[in-house]
Structures are given as C-alpha cells and as structure tokens.
Amino acid sequence: MKKDYKRWKTNHYLRGLKKIGIQDPHHTTISGKEIKELYTPHDLKDFDYEKDLSYPGEYPYTRGIHPTMYHGRLWTMRQFSGFGSAEDTNQRYKYLLKQGQTGLSVAFHLPTLMGVDSDHPLAIGEIGKCGVAIDSLADMEILFDGIPLDKITTSMTINPPAAVLWAMYIAVAEKQGVSPKVISGTIQNDILKEYIAQKTFVFPPEPSMKLIVDTFEYGSQKVPRWNTISISGYHIREAGSTAVQELAFTLRDGIEYVEWALKRGLNIDDFAPRLSFFFNSHNDFFEEIAKFRAARRIWAKTMRERFRAKNKRSWLLRFHTQTSGVSLMAQQPSNNVVRVAIQALAAVLGGTQSLHTNSLDETYALPSEEAVTIALRTQQIIAHESGVVNTIDPLGGSYFIEKLTNEMQEQAEDYIKKIDDMGGMVKAIEMGFPQKEIIDSSYEYQKALEKKEKTVVGVNAFQSEHEPISILEIDKEVADKQLDRLKEVKKSRNNVKVKTSLTDLKKAAQNDENLMPFLLACVKQYATLGEIMDTLEEVYGKYQEPVTY
C-alpha cells in the first residue's frame, strides 16, 4: 500500500504537476495546517471503528451525540438578535419566530454586556447600538412580552453580568406564570474566553469563577433544564486563533470550570450535563468539520476518564455554532451569503445542535431584516433542499476527515497538557499564554493575506466596485427613551426595598454565599443592572488587563 502510494505520487502526481510547471505543491488550511495531496487507508493505520467512531449517540460520540441526530429533530435555527429598545427587539423576535426560527438568542447592547446602566458615562453613544438596551427587569418584561417562555428556548449572550440577566429572565417567566423548572435556554456565562479573547470583563478571575459556579449549583437545583454556561471558542477564533487553538483553549476552559465546580464540592454528574459549548464555523470546510468531531471525542474522553463522570449525559459535548464574523468582507458584500452557506454546511456536517448564520451586511452594521431573512433561509435550504440530513455524519470514514479529526485531537491535547502544566487556565491567562498565541496567529494570517499566500475573493483578488448597500440604522431617539425609562423605573419602585436587597447582596458576597437567591431578590425590586454590579464590585474589585500587543 505504502509503496503503491509512493509510486503514484512520484510517477503520476508530481510528474503531472511538473509538466504544468508546478514545482512545490503546498496546501495549507486557513489555520496554516499542512494538508496532503491525497489520503488513503495508510493514514488510518490503527483505525478502530468501535473505539474511534462508534455509532451516533454512543461513546466517544465522534459521529454525533444523538442516535437519531437530524432525523429526530433538526438543529435549532437560532439567530442572534437585538438592537435599539426592548420594544424594537421584541418586534424582531416575533418576526423571526413567524419566519420559522425555532429559538431566540438575545444580543445585548455593550453597556449591558459590561454591567453598566444606560446613564453611565461609558454608555454615551452606545445605547441600543450593538444590541438591545436592558437596564432593569422593566426592560426585560417588554423584551419577552407576548413570547411564551414555557414554549420557547432562549440563549443569552452575556458574561460578567450573566447571573443578573438570568435572574431577570427567571423573574419574567414567573410573572408569566411559568415555573423555573420548565424554562429552558442558555446563558453564555463564560468569563475565561473574555480574558482570553473578547475582553468583556469586569471582576478579577477568582470572584468571576465563583459567580459561575453559583449558577451551576443553583441551576442544578432550581432550573434544571437551563444550560448554565456556553463554553465558547467562537470569540477565541474571531480574535485570530487557529482552529486547533480554538478547540484546545475552549476545551481547557471547560476543564477549568469543571475543576472549580468540583472544588466547591459539587457532584460532577449534577452539573456536567448542563455544560454546553459554542464554536465558530470558519471558511476551511473540512478543517471545521474535523474540529467539531474531535471536540466531541476529546470531551467525552475527558469527562469519562479524567473526571470519572458516570452519567452518559455528562460525556456529551452539545454545541451551538455561529458562522465566522471575521470572514465576512466589506468588499462585494453579496459574496458573504456564499461564505455563510459554506460555513453553515460545515456546522451541519459537524453535527451542531443549533446554528446562527451571519448576515451579509454585518461588516457595516447590525443586520437589516432583509439580510437576516436570507441568513435564516440559508439554514432552511441546507435543512430541506440539500439532502445532507438524509444520513448521519455523511463524511464519517473518509480517510481525509478521519485523519484530520485525529490530528486535531492530538494537537489540541498537546495544548491542553501544556496548560495543565502551567497550573490551569486561570494561571495560563495570568501568564498571558493564550492571549499571546492568538495575537501571533492573527498576525501570521494577516501577513499571509498581504503576501497573497492566502486569497480572499474581492479583497486581495478579483476586486470590483460594489454599490453601497442599505443598512439598519438605530433610531436616534432610542437613547433618550431608554434614559427616560430608567429614570421612571428608579422613581416608581420601592427604593427602601431596593436598598435592602442590595445590602443583603453585598453581605452575601462578603460571606461567600451562593448569590443567585440574592440576585433574584434584587431584580424583583427593580434594582438596576448597574446598581447590582456596582455593589458586587465593592466586594470583588475590578480586573485590569495588561496592555500588550
């Protein structure tokens, strides 16, 4: 076999290339990973179907976490969405649900993401721009008005203030008469990737990790259908990492959360089934599919062997995918529809549980209704027209895909080992390790782009002019209206009770109690997000990032 391969390569492949003047055939993925001209059984010498792949829904879950996969239920089509006021976004949600979207995903504006109110000096110019403005329970009630929280699942992209926004969601559900036992959804709640990549941080690592473990503990007891974390590689990749770095840092983050929860004394099988993941789907089709498959296999092995989880549900890596934002180009924006379709297809072939497809206009602004509809239709075309859902893991057994899956697993495990040796991810972050790896990778990629070693259509090749596209503009009155509502809330609530609830919260933080019940008490009194976060900051302090490049 090996001899035959050599014969073919020398006599036919290389000779053929030479004839047309190609001396050095050299192919790499977008992450710079070398790819061979052909894969054969020789690349899978020790391949063992039962051990390496097994069946869908069976350990190590390489082929998928459910025995039925998309035959039982398609992935959830979940467009990340939020802009302007709670009223504006509520309208968009109702529109998306009417168009066949099957889950909600809340994009908050930056002040909410940072845990400050709309009247904070840092909020100037930001109100309603990058997402929806939420200052208190009053806004949250409007956001979900007329949307039955017992029927719909909601994902909330929120990190340092995740526990507070989750408390608001639980409170809205209760007002609708829906028990916390019934509601389902996800809070992102992943602070480690914030220090590593997205940089939306407030408190230092230690208290941040404590708050996250609080949500694990509270969720497992009171909100059992909620995913209390979405351990995210998305932002790591967007910040410029390679596919392997995304895979490795994300899974090592997952390990870190598990270790901190175990240190609290939680039982692995009580919280691990509610851990969920979130990956990027970038341009390199096969590399992405291999990444998703490797992720499932590494996580299953880690949970079973490293943490001795007994419940099979603890072994499952369930994940959401979003197509890659940085891969979108401002030049010839219509081309972005094609990029998104290819990336979405990779996510589906990789066995994702839910998917967000980006809109073509997102290098300019938040998506217009027309653009987001095309993005949703892209998923529907993949689901209903392409035929890729007819069989489970259609690429399983491909020499190339299996080899690539193995290699990504090995390289990710090397990184995980390295971070273990540093003393864990919090330590590695304090040493600046993942941050530096990511900057290095992103700069290498930029250089490759500028040397035209990598081609981006419409940008460094095949350029042409395009007409300006129409984009979503945020109503200028949104900011004033939001500030008025905030004032009104502060006036009409019982300020004595607000003060008491905040004092209780502070004491609980000082005494290291689980803060969830105290946060619920605060939000129900209409304490604002900013007031709650300020109270916690008095106890926990603020994270200062070292400025480097």
Added chain:
Amino acid sequence: MAESKIRVLVAKPGLDGHDRGAKVICRALRDAGFEVIYTGLRRTPEEIVSSAIQEDVDVIGLSILSGAHNVLFPKIMDLLKDQGGSEIKVIAGGIIPENDISDLKKMGIAEVFLPGASTQKIVEWINKNIK
C-alpha cells in the same frame, strides 16, 4: 543623525473589546519602523487626547467596532482642537458604515480604512501624509 521615527497612538474608544484589528495594526506599524503606543481598551475621548498630546504623536489611529463612532469621534476632534493637537492626523478603522464616512471626513478624520484594508495601505498612507 538618524531621522526621528513617526509616532503613532493606536486607540480603542468605545465599549467593545474587539482588539484583534488594533493589535495586528500595532504590530504591522511597529514592523514598518514606526514608534507605536497602544492605549488598551475602552478609552474615553479625554484619555485618548491626553495620551496623544503627552506622547507627542504624529498620528492617532482609532479602532472602533461598537457603532458609537458618530458620537465619540467628534468629541475626540473637538478635544484635540481645544488642547492644541490639531496638527495630529487622525485615521480610523473598524465597523463603520460607508454612509458615515463623508461626515467623519468633514469633521477632520483624515482617512477611514474599512475591513479588508491591508496594513500595507495604512503604512503607505502614514508615510505619505506625515512629513
């Protein structure tokens, strides 16, 4: 005597933490031989202008992806004028709608680089416009 290096302040106004672009540009400008100072994240217009003047820079590069440019950029330009920094050339990049560019240029932003612009183009622009 060696000619003194062109000094560039790369600044991140706005609340977003997207610093990939800013950091790549810092490295590219450094590799092109400029003196680069990076502010770090979430700097107010006051902080940016005072660093620029203190560091005696020739260029300020503003990177913003939050959508707050129409509010924050005019403040920066006004403060520069007030504090005697009108000579400093200000360039910008990030998520900026094409329709906003002409207004930004009217208020004195010298150039706006959209996503996909090469770092080489930015280096060339600086070399051409800073004497």
